[in-house]
Structure formats: structure tokens, C-alpha cells
Amino acid sequence: MKRIILKKAQIDLILTRICHQLVEDHGNFSNTALISLQPRGVLFGKAIRAKLKELFNLTATYGELDTTFHRDDFRRTDKPLIPSTISIDFEIEAKRIILIDDVLYTGRSIRAALDAINDYGRPASIELV
Numbered sequence: 354m355k356r357i358i359l360k361k362a363q364i365d366l367i368l369t370r371i372c373h374q375l376v377e378d379h380g381n382f383s384n385t386a387l388i389s390l391q392p393r394g395v396l397f398g399k400a401i402r403a404k405l406k407e408l409f410n411l412t413a414t415y416g417e418l419d420t421t422f423h424r425d426d427f428r429r430t431d432k433p434l435i436p437s438t439i440s441i442d443f444e445i446e447a448k449r450i451i452l453i454d455d456v457l458y459t460g461r462s463i464r465a466a467l468d469a470i471n472d473y474g475r476p477a478s479i480e481l482v
Contacts, residue, residue: 368404371482375401375451376409384477385449386414388441390466391421394454401453401482414448416441420465446474453482 359367379385382405389398395417405411417440452466463481470476 368400369408371401372404372408375405375482376411378480379449379451382411382413384447385451386416386443386445387451387453388416388418388466388470390452390454390462391417391419391439393456394452397455397482398453414443416443418452418466418469420462420469441473444474445470445476447477448474450476450479451482452479457481 387398387402389395398415398417402413402415405413417438419439450470452463452470454462454466457463467479470479
């Protein structure tokens with residue numbers, strides 16, 4: 354049995370509000386980049402990027418980050434790890450980064466993402482969505 358948590362109109366309202374807040378905080382995104390965490394943050398990140406384009410005609414710099422080898426549990430399994438493709442084709446150094454994931458709960462994924470981002474440079478700031 355499927356359970357509907359949010360309807361399409363509710364999701365659209367949430368995305369719209371997030372985008373308004375991001376524009377209030379980041380202006381024209383000239384020094385800001387969106388980075389979605391693989392795998393489940395990608396859908397959310399692409400939706401935010403599309404909504405920024407729709408509402409404000411902003412084309413945000415966008416990338417996707419895999420944290421497989423930065424997780425604190427990656428050596429606790431005998432299964433081979435298969436990382437996702439990393440897609441960051443811009444400089445992170447001194448940029449304001451918005452990390453996007455589907456769930457922010459214990460902070461373990463975010464800690465892994467912070468470690469992974471440091472491999473690409475030192476951002477000016479990191480914000481979570």
C-alpha cells in the first residue's frame with residue numbers, strides 16, 4: 354500500500370520557498386554553487402536548480418558529489434563499493450556552496466560530504482538544504 358506524504362502542490366510550494374530563501378541569501382548566485390549528494394540528493398538538487406531557473410531565470414552552477422570513500426562505515430562491509438560519478442566541473446575555492454541531500458538526520462552524510470569537498474578546494478562557506 355502506497356502512502357502519500359506530500360502531494361505535488363505541497364512539494365512545489367516547499368521548493369518555491371527554498372528557492373526564495375536561497376535568492377534572498379545568495380542574490381544572483383555569481384559566487385554560489387549547488388552540490389547534490391549522490392545518490393538520493395540528486396533528484397532534489399536538480400529540482401531546486403530547475404525551480405531557480407523557472408522563478409528567477411537563474412542558471413546556478415551545479416555539481417554532484419559522491420561520498421562513498423569518505424563515509425565512516427565504508428570499511429565495515431565485505432561487499433565491493435561502487436561509487437557514483439562525481440560531476441564537479443567548476444572551482445570550489447572561495448565559492449559559497451549549498452549542499453543538497455534528501456535527508457539531514459544524524460549528520461554522518463554531511464560530515465562525509467565536508468571531507469569530500471575539501472579534496473576539491475576550500476569553499477568560502479557551506480550551507481545545507
